[in-house]
Amino acid sequence: MIIIKKVADLQNHLLAQKKEGKKIGFVPTMGALHQGHLSLLKQCIEQNEITVCSIFVNPTQFNNQEDFKHYPKTVEKDIELLVEVGCSVLFLPSTDEIYPPGFQPRKYDLGDLETKWEGQYRPGHFQGVCQVMDRLLSIVDPDRLYLGQKDFQQCMVIKKLEKDIFHDRTEIKIVPTQREKDGLAMSSRNLRLSAEQRQKATAIYQSLLYIKEQTGTQANDALTTTATSILNDAGFSVDYVTVVQQETLMPIAVQDGQPAVALIAATIGNIRLIDNMILN
Numbered sequence: 393m394i395i396i397k398k399v400a401d402l403q404n405h406l407l408a409q410k411k412e413g414k415k416i417g418f419v420p421t422m423g424a425l426h427q428g429h430l431s432l433l434k435q436c437i438e439q440n441e442i443t444v445c446s447i448f449v450n451p452t453q454f455n456n457q458e459d460f461k462h463y464p465k466t467v468e469k470d471i472e473l474l475v476e477v478g479c480s481v482l483f484l485p486s487t488d489e490i491y492p493p494g495f496q497p498r499k500y501d502l503g504d505l506e507t508k509w510e511g512q513y514r515p516g517h518f519q520g521v522c523q524v525m526d527r528l529l530s531i532v533d534p535d536r537l538y539l540g541q542k543d544f545q546q547c548m549v550i551k552k553l554e555k556d557i558f559h560d561r562t563e564i565k566i567v568p569t570q571r572e573k574d575g576l577a578m579s580s581r582n583l584r585l586s587a588e589q590r591q592k593a594t595a596i597y598q599s600l601l602y603i604k605e606q607t608g609t610q611a612n613d614a615l616t617t618t619a620t621s622i623l624n625d626a627g628f629s630v631d632y633v634t635v636v637q638q639e640t641l642m643p644i645a646v647q648d649g650q651p652a653v654a655l656i657a658a659t660i661g662n663i664r665l666i667d668n669m670i671l672n
């Protein structure tokens with residue numbers, strides 16, 4: 393694996409690979425890699441001659457500076473994992489490489505995706521996600537982009553960004569959420585849970601399973617109310633539990649066969665976790 397820190401070096405390297413007809417797959421991350429990230433990388437490595445992984449903790453997508461400050465950094469371990477899995481290129485840019493002096497962020501039109509759910513609780517978050525993804529996609533220009541279903545709304549936002557700005561140049565692959573044995577979705581933020589919080593955190597998966605198992609038996613409001621109680625009983629404060637249409641993320645009142653997904657965001661201690669489950 394080669395490690396590249398400069399945008400120009402990465403572009404030169406990838407241009408040479410593209411000239412040889414090699415397909416480029418791209419896995420953007422913020423590091424602190426775990427099996428969830430590795431499942432994206434494994435699929436990418438299987439499907440492309442060149443796999444580029446980026447590690448960049450993007451400051452513009454953090455609406456909470458404490459969260460940014462405490463975001464785990466484990467670069468040495470990440471490099472070992474990337475070598476082990478067979479990644480071709482690690483792109484490890486500085487903030488100045490991604491946002492050079494004078495960089496003018498544009499405003500992305502995301503419609504309702506920007507203000508609903510995560511957008512409501514993390515103002516500015518998806519503009520930041522779009523800024524970094526716009527930059528990274530322009531730099532890497534991949535044939536395929538790998539995203540985790542774990543961040544369901546982010547997948548929809550990046551799909552829209554890709555369509556609006558890059559016009560389907562890049563194929564987007566959404567990879568299922570990897571979970572711990574007790575169902576907790578793998579996340580870099582899990583590292584910050586105490587042993588007790590870690591145990592209680594399984595309530596998120598339990599609530600999602602409850603909604604999935606009971607789908608269609610009651611109105612979705614009733615299901616999300618019970619799911620909220622499961623979370624509250626475990627000590628979570630709940631931002632939202634909702635059942636929505638998969639593409640638009642608009643609420644569905646009664647299950648009527650539309651493609652639906654249950655979304656949850658909840659905080660334990662000061663650690664905010666999100667998860668989701670496809671219902672049909």
Ligand code: AMP
Binds near residue numbers: 569
């Ligand atoms: P992050 O480093 O949190 O920005 O995540 C980088 C990519 O890994 C994103 O596309 C995430 O959705 C994906 N990802 C994070 N956790 C998981 C997981 N448990 N299962 C599958 N993909 C994940």
